[in-house]
Amino acid sequence: xxxxxxxxxxxxxxxxxxxxxxxxxxxxxxxxxxxxxxxxxxxxxxxxxxxxxxxxxxxxxxxxxxxxxxxxxxxxxxxxxxxxxxxxxxxxxxxxxxxxxxxxxxxxxxxxxxxxxxxxxxxxxxxxxxxxxxxxxxxxxxxxxxxxxxxxxxxxxxxxxxxxxxxxxxxxxxxxxxxxxxxxxxxxxxxxxxxxxxxxxxxxxxxxxxxxxxxxxxxxxxxxxxxxxxxxxxxxxxxxxxxxxxxxxxxxxxxxxxxxxxxxxxxxxxxxxxxxxxx
Numbered sequence: 602x603x604x605x606x607x608x609x610x611x612x613x614x615x616x617x618x619x620x621x622x623x624x625x626x627x628x629x630x631x632x633x634x635x636x637x638x639x640x641x642x643x644x645x646x647x648x649x650x651x652x653x654x655x656x657x658x659x660x661x662x663x664x665x666x667x668x669x670x671x672x673x674x675x676x677x678x679x680x681x682x683x684x685x686x687x688x689x690x691x692x693x694x695x696x697x698x699x700x701x702x703x704x705x706x707x708x709x710x711x712x713x714x715x716x717x718x719x720x721x722x723x724x725x726x727x728x729x730x731x732x733x734x735x736x737x738x739x740x741x742x743x744x745x746x747x748x749x750x751x752x753x754x755x756x757x758x759x760x761x762x763x764x765x766x767x768x769x770x771x772x773x774x775x776x777x778x779x780x781x782x783x784x785x786x787x788x789x790x791x792x793x794x795x796x797x798x799x800x801x802x803x804x805x806x807x808x809x810x811x812x813x814x815x816x817x818x819x820x821x822x823x824x825x826x827x828x829x830x831x832x833x834x835x836x837x838x839x840x841x842x843x844x845x846x847x848x849x850x851x852x853x854x855x856x857x858x859x860x861x862x863x864x865x866x867x868x869x870x871x872x873x874x875x876x877x878x879x880x
Contacts, residue, residue: 610682610799611668611730616723617680618668618694618730618796624685625669626656629693632714641752642712666696666739670727672718682799691718694731698739705742707735711758725758729794732762736782736790744780763789 611618621629630652632638639646647655659667673680675689692713700706709731713724735741746764748755756776763786764778780786 608800609734610680611734612673612680612797612799613726613730613795615673615721616691616727616730617671617673617676617686617689618727618734619671619682619685621656621659621667621669621693622685623653623656624687625690626652628687628690629656629669635714638712638714641749641755642710643749664698666698666731666735668694668727668731670694670713670723672715672723691715691723692727694727696731696735696739696741698741703743705740706745707739707741707743708745708747709735710746711755719754724755725761726794728758728762729790730796733790733794733796736787742782744782746778748776748778750774750776 608620610620627649630647630649633642633644633646633652638644659665669685669690670692671680671686671689672691673689675691676686677688680686692711692715694712695710697708697710698704698706699708709728711724711728711731713719713727732741732744735744744764746755746759748759750756750769751774756778759778759780762780764780766776767779768777769775770777782790
């Protein structure tokens, strides 16, 4: 199954997932000198030149999606899409789509390489963001994780996400966990794994001021919405205002359905709205 590689960054509450770039390779190479990480990821040690070649292969492979995980607390200054921000690197999250029998199955891996960043829930947030991205952009319906049976932290993480053990290899000392994305599970993941999508064309962000702290929501691809503290916004060149969003939700959805019928609006979490553009 041929897939188009997405060059996007995903910004969550505490982490940002960015494409694996050339600038990330030296630090990634240093990580992979750690025997414990090599064992946990089932990897072989590579030279720096081999690591650069591996990075190029990963970014070109349409059946592999890789993000470098950035800790937002470690960022120096504001983040902009396309920046590697090596100073905030803490790990990576990967999705492999190589099952010939089921093109909608993705094998997910998460590595938090920096010891100081472990045990804070950053791996869970990163995995959730990858899963939601994969469901909505790559058509993934089944997730699989293969984890060493001694890796208690990773096993606990995926069990908490709802994965169930399907097999245990005594030979490879490896546990296989699966998660089938039902409608209810999809909605649950949307609530747990919200993020803002940044693209090279624009920042796909919807911010709403609801008389409480600003909440960020996803707005896909071609829409650009910016909301000021006064509640004034501009959408696709058409100006409109609303004072209390809760009281105007029906008006807002009716507005979209009449003037922009290709837009789908629905609540994705108790906090707010998800607006998706359907191509």
